[in-house]
Amino acid sequence: MGRERDNGAGTGRWGGSMIESAAAILRIARRRPLLVQAALLLLALLLPLPLSDYYRTVAWRTGIYVLLGLSLNVVVGYAGLFQLGHAAFYAIGAYTAAILNLRCGVPLLAALPASVAVAGAAGYLITRPILHLRGDYLAIVTIAFGEVVRLALVNNLFGITGGANGLSGIDRPSLFGVELRAPIAHYYLMLFFLAVTIAAMHRLERSRLGRAWLCVREDEEAAAAMGIDATRVKLQAFVIGSAWAGLAGGLFAGKLTVVAPDLAKFMESVVLFCIVVLGGTGSIPGVFVGACGMVTLPELFRPLRDWRDAWLGITMVVMMIARPEGIWPSRRVQMEIRGEKEEARAPAG
Amino acid sequence: MEALLELRGVTKRFGGLLAVDAVDFTVRAGEILGLIGPNGAGKTTLFNLITGFHPPTEGEIRLRGEAIAFPPPAGVARLAGRRSSLPAHRITALGVARTFQTIRLFKNLTALENVMSGLHPRTRAGIWGALARTPAQRREERWIVERAGECLARVGLGASRDELAANLPYGLQRRLELARALATRPALLALDEPAAGLNERETDDLVDLVRGLRAEGLTLLLIEHDMRLVMRVSDRIVVLDHGRKIAAGTPQEVRRDPAVIEAYLGAEEEGG
Known part of the structure; x- marks a missing residue:
């Protein structure tokens, strides 16, 4: 209270009252998280109404990337594992929905659970043998696995993935007999799953499993000494993350009605990794910020699209120097990184 | 014996x-x-x-x-x-619980959260419990917080429960490690x-x-x-x-x- 008053006095009467009212809003926000959540949800519900179809699609795409970012955040943010092949699971989810729809005539929304299950199972199979790898080694192997998945899709695996052209002509999802065709319908469908995902992530963060992830990330041996099975909880992080990416893949297939091996390309995984790391590792709002920076901005400045990769590189370099913990980091990661910096700066001995 | x-x-x-x-x-x-x-x-x-x-x-x-x-x-x-x-x-x-020669606390977790980690092997809520927040899971979470508080009090750290482990003075960090080990019973x-x-x-x-x-x-x-x-x-x-x-x-x-x-x-x- 006292400090806020001082600030106010320093900036004059008008500035002072503005700072005070901003501080008051923040205080209310902190005391009433439900109010903030309701306001954000209302904003998200109203957002597409004044927009054109093009911008509604941009909003949908951003939402899909937030979903993907949140799924990768389980692996990278909570459990601290480098996963640079995450797009592979996105592709597996999309292909699962597409194949079930085209071959077996399963309606798209009914195929979503299968997308989740297949992507989760693939996550289990792929990561089980490499769990003991640490840090950069794990990153290298995940890159390789991502490429293997992409190449398998290109090579028309089992003759059902359609080769380099992918699969097209997927049915649009329909709800209560109404086909979802307009971008706004897809936006609301995405928003529903996004809301469910955020609630789920929020719960995971504050659970026994979430704490075990944090412990393993901080010190694997100490975690083992506390009776935490590091291998098991890491595997759970991978499976949950992969399964959730599969969900985003299924939603993607329903909107575009086309899937192609490019979904699993390495650059896609890099963008997802950047969303998590630049936004703020381990932080749900951070993923939103990251997705806006990595997906929405390049989309809004379409003429500069060719510069997207340069933009990615430049932001990465600038961020790593200026703010390694990300734009909106979780409290813990911020302390971790700031603490390490200070330790490094302190004179030896 | x-x-x-x-x-x-x-x-x-x-x-x-x-x-x-x-x-x-x-x-x-x-x-x-x-x-x-x-x-x-x-x-x-x-x-x-x-x-x-x-x-x-x-x-x-x-x-x-x-x-x-x-x-x-x-x-x-x-x-x-x-x-x-x-x-x-x-x-x-x-x-069999242990402490380490060089302190190995989870530095960016609070004292209470550190001790809560020690209760991991004695509890069982998994993914589904956390997602559905079942009554059993919520009961278990309350139990974990209670037990962890007791372990902290046992080593005389009751007042520092919300302090970050990294911010505790050295002597208290040693005790926190002990409390964390005790939590595994x-x-x-x-x-x-x-x-x-x-x-x-x-x-x-x-x-x-x-x-x-x-x-x-x-x-x-x-x-x-x-x-x-x-x-x-x-x-x-x-x-x-x-x-x-x-x-x-x-x-x-x-x-x-x-x-x-x-x-x-x-x-x-x-x-x-």
Whole structure:
């Protein structure tokens, strides 16, 4: 209270009252998280109404990337594992929905659970043998696995993935007999799953499993000494993350009605990794910020699209120097990184 | 007294280095056993063998008669799926908790959260419980917070529960490590140099705490450099030198043992 008053006095009467009212809003926000959540949800519900179809699609795409970012955040943010092949699971989810729809005539929304299950199972199979790898080694192997998945899709695996052209002509999802065709319908469908995902992530963060992830990330041996099975909880992080990416893949297939091996390309995984790391590792709002920076901005400045990769590189370099913990980091990661910096700066001995 | 932990011919080689050489001893239920020896005698390695961080090269370690550590199966035995030593987290779940020589707290977690991690093996909520927030899961979460609070209070850290571990003063960090180990509800508590870096008063508090824990039925295995502390609290002492056990017995016996004086106390007196 006292400090806020001082600030106010320093900036004059008008500035002072503005700072005070901003501080008051923040205080209310902190005391009433439900109010903030309701306001954000209302904003998200109203957002597409004044927009054109093009911008509604941009909003949908951003939402899909937030979903993907949140799924990768389980692996990278909570459990601290480098996963640079995450797009592979996105592709597996999309292909699962597409194949079930085209071959077996399963309606798209009914195929979503299968997308989740297949992507989760693939996550289990792929990561089980490499769990003991640490840090950069794990990153290298995940890159390789991502490429293997992409190449398998290109090579028309089992003759059902359609080769380099992918699969097209997927049915649009329909709800209560109404086909979802307009971008706004897809936006609301995405928003529903996004809301469910955020609630789920929020719960995971504050659970026994979430704490075990944090412990393993901080010190694997100490975690083992506390009776935490590091291998098991890491595997759970991978499976949950992969399964959730599969969900985003299924939603993607329903909107575009086309899937192609490019979904699993390495650059896609890099963008997802950047969303998590630049936004703020381990932080749900951070993923939103990251997705806006990595997906929405390049989309809004379409003429500069060719510069997207340069933009990615430049932001990465600038961020790593200026703010390694990300734009909106979780409290813990911020302390971790700031603490390490200070330790490094302190004179030896 | 009943044997809680038995070591039989335990040997550990790191390449050409023989860190622990055919060590036998028994930890009886309810006692405080001190493990001493000069630097590099193999005490911490032995600790790592007991707590499952390394498998022994030879020999066997038994907890309540059940083999928990033995050489990793090789060749045909491995292919045939013969079981290897228990991993560290299983040994913790069976009732052997440890602290580390250099403090290894989860620095960016609060004191309470650190202790909550120790309750992990005693609770079971998984992914579904967390996602659905079932009544059982919520009950368990409340139970975890309650127990963790009790463990903190037990070591006198009740007031610092929401403090970040990294921000606690050194002496309190040592205690927090102890509270975290206690949360796993061990039968055997293995402390690796718990008094390192503590001042005299803090060491006295530690002695009281260790004795209090024993009175509650806990068995303690104590590595310690501070000879006065070991002599004060231990019921029996095992002395290691160059990886070999050179003496064992009560503090009085060990103090008079010529081999011990030669290897350890003699060198110590010269130094001081």
